[in-house]
Amino acid sequence: MISRLTLLLSARCNLSCSYCYQGERRGPERMTWDTARAALDFCLARRAPNFSVEFNGGEPLLEPDLLRRCIEHVEARRGESAVRFFLTTNGTLITHEMLEFLVAHDVGLQISLDGVPKAQGHRGDWTSERLDRVLEELARSHLGYARRRLRIQAGLMPSTLHTMADSGRYFLDSEVPEVLFYTVLGQDDAWTLEDEEALEFQVGRLLEDGINHWNRTAEVPIMFLREVQERVQGGPGEGPFCGAGSGSGFFVDTSGRAWTCLMFASSLQPLSPLAREAEPALDLGEVREPALKDRLAGVPSLLSRLRLFTHRRDKYSSFSRCRDCEFLPACSLCPAAISHTPGNRDPDKVPDFFCAFTRATGKARREFRRRTADSETARRLEKARAALERLKDVVQDSLNN
Numbered sequence: 001m002i003s004r005l006t007l008l009l010s011a012r013c014n015l016s017c018s019y020c021y022q023g024e025r026r027g028p029e030r031m032t033w034d035t036a037r038a039a040l041d042f043c044l045a046r047r048a049p050n051f052s053v054e055f056n057g058g059e060p061l062l063e064p065d066l067l068r069r070c071i072e073h074v075e076a077r078r079g080e081s082a083v084r085f086f087l088t089t090n091g092t093l094i095t096h097e098m099l100e101f102l103v104a105h106d107v108g109l110q111i112s113l114d115g116v117p118k119a120q121g122h123r124g125d126w127t128s129e130r131l132d133r134v135l136e137e138l139a140r141s142h143l144g145y146a147r148r149r150l151r152i153q154a155g156l157m158p159s160t161l162h163t164m165a166d167s168g169r170y171f172l173d174s175e176v177p178e179v180l181f182y183t184v185l186g187q188d189d190a191w192t193l194e195d196e197e198a199l200e201f202q203v204g205r206l207l208e209d210g211i212n213h214w215n216r217t218a219e220v221p222i223m224f225l226r227e228v229q230e231r232v233q234g235g236p237g238e239g240p241f242c243g244a245g246s247g248s249g250f251f252v253d254t255s256g257r258a259w260t261c262l263m264f265a266s267s268l269q270p271l272s273p274l275a276r277e278a279e280p281a282l283d284l285g286e287v288r289e290p291a292l293k294d295r296l297a298g299v300p301s302l303l304s305r306l307r308l309f310t311h312r313r314d315k316y317s318s319f320s321r322c323r324d325c326e327f328l329p330a331c332s333l334c335p336a337a338i339s340h341t342p343g344n345r346d347p348d349k350v351p352d353f354f355c356a357f358t359r360a361t362g363k364a365r366r367e368f369r370r371r372t373a374d375s376e377t378a379r380r381l382e383k384a385r386a387a388l389e390r391l392k393d394v395v396q397d398s399l400n401n
Contacts, residue, residue: 001048002296004249006262007036009066010058011254015090018122019157019184021340027255027267030063035256036070039287044077046293048248054086056251056262061093071105086110088153090123092130096137103142108149115167119160135174143175151178157187158353161198165205168222172213180223183357185263185340191352199360207364211371224361225368228330241312242335245303247296250284258284258292260299263336274339274347278306308335308347315348317355327362 010030013020043051053074055067067087074083086108094102102109114120117128138146152171156164164181171179210225220226239245244261251262259265260282264275271279281302284295303309312333313323322328333350341351 002043002046002249003048003050004052004054005039005043006054006056006249006251007031007039007070008057008251008253008262008268009036009055009060009063009070011268012062013057013059013090014062014092015059015123015127017090019155019187021185021263021269027253027257029254031066031252031254031256033066033069035252035254035287036066037073038256039252039258040070040074041077042287042292044074047081047083049081050084051081052084052086054088056088059090059093060087061089061098064093064098068101071107075105084108088112090127091134092124092127094134099134099137099142103145106145106149108151109146110151110153112153112155114154114156114160114163116163116170119154119163119167122160135176139175146175147177150176151180152176154179154181155184156181156357157184158190158192158195161195161202164199164202165209168206169209172209172221177219177221178223179221181357181361183337183351183354185337186342187353191356195353196356199356203360203364207368210364210368214368214372220368225365227369228365239300240303240306240309241333242309244282244335245300245309247299250296252287256287258287258296260284260296261336263334263340272339272342273345274308275336278303278308278335278339281306306347308339311348315350317350318352319355319359322350325359327358330362330365331358333358 008031011027012029040053043053053070055070060067071085074085085105087102088110089112091111091113101107111131111134113131114123117125120128120131138150154167154171168179168181206222207225210220210222214220242261243249244264247260250258250260251265252258253262253265253267255267257265257267262268264271264279264282266276266279281299284292284299286292313321313328315322315333315338319325322331322333325331333354337351337354338344338347338349341349
């Protein structure tokens with residue numbers, strides 16, 4: 001059964017972010033309704049009990065009517081079963097009317113926002129002020145919804161590491177419930193010892209802010225401080241270690257071509273030699289082709305033959321072999337991080353930037369757990385209080401609407 005579908009509603013974007021991987025988009029600028037409906041109907045006929053639909057781009061809010069039509073189509077055909085919607089957006093095109101629609105249909109809102117203006121500036125100087133207004137409206141009018149369905153995705157580059165702690169404080173002050181910091185792909189070539197020291201310093205500051213925030217609210221918005229689920233190791237005979245190899249979901253570009261992972265779609269970007277080797281296994285063909293079901297089912301077997309997606313314990317960075325790393329079970333390594341490193345031809349070479357981030361945040365998570373473990377009873381009381389406050393927010397949202 002299929003548990004997730006991602007639709008690329010638009011190949012266009014209203015921003016020109018310096019690190020965007022979609023540097024050479026091909027095909028139509030927008031997805032047609034016929035293509036979107038074909039993908040949705042294929043999945044609705046084969047969906048798992050927990051099924052999600054994500055809308056992505058480019059910038060998906062350049063096609064607001066198509067977004068609305070897709071959601072209403074699914075809601076009319078899902079019966080009694082639950083379907084969760086997600087919108088990944090740069091947030092700058094969120095109008096009051098669109099926000100009301102997202103709240104009414106309980107659409108998860110994933111905003112790409114890198115933080116304070118010094119971090120966000122490469123997206124456009126005006127974007128910080130615009131997104132401040134969006135967060136303010138969410139806090140003012142839809143706090144219950146925001147606490148359940150808002151996530152900020154903040155990209156980090158070596159050149160913006162010095163902004164990380166300030167950005168984290170900004171998100172905490174803005175009452176953002178979930179903040180996912182991640183390392184931008186393809187930014188590893190200039191990694192230095194000074195960068196590592198800067199990263200440790202910034203993560204340390206954010207750890208202190210996270211503990212102070214937890215003491216006040218019993219909440220942990222900074223996601224790398226939360227407990228994490230251990231991941232598949234991807235050793236010999238264990239199959240792929242990433243979600244692209246599960247065969248449980250896929251992504252559809254604007255032309256109607258289906259892929260298991262958008263990071264290996266040649267319709268969006270020039271592919272490195274390592275990515276080109278993997279592309280045939282991840283390319284599912286046209287979404288209307290009868291063979292789509294069989295090709296999706298065959299993905300785990302195909303990716304199990306590719307070193308890039310397997311032998312997780314044999315991979316390495318300049319720090320150590322992954323098999324020797326204490327943070328391996330919690331590591332979220334994506335094969336695209338390896339394949340998108342400029343000039344890399346080794347399917348086992350993990351980017352140093354990614355590895356340093358995993359190690360620094362892993363240490364912070366362990367320290368956070370140690371320093372908050374002594375007040376478990378107080379934490380439970382605080383969590384109960386926070387849950388009550390969230391319930392009040394939901395009731396207030398209902399009254400406002």
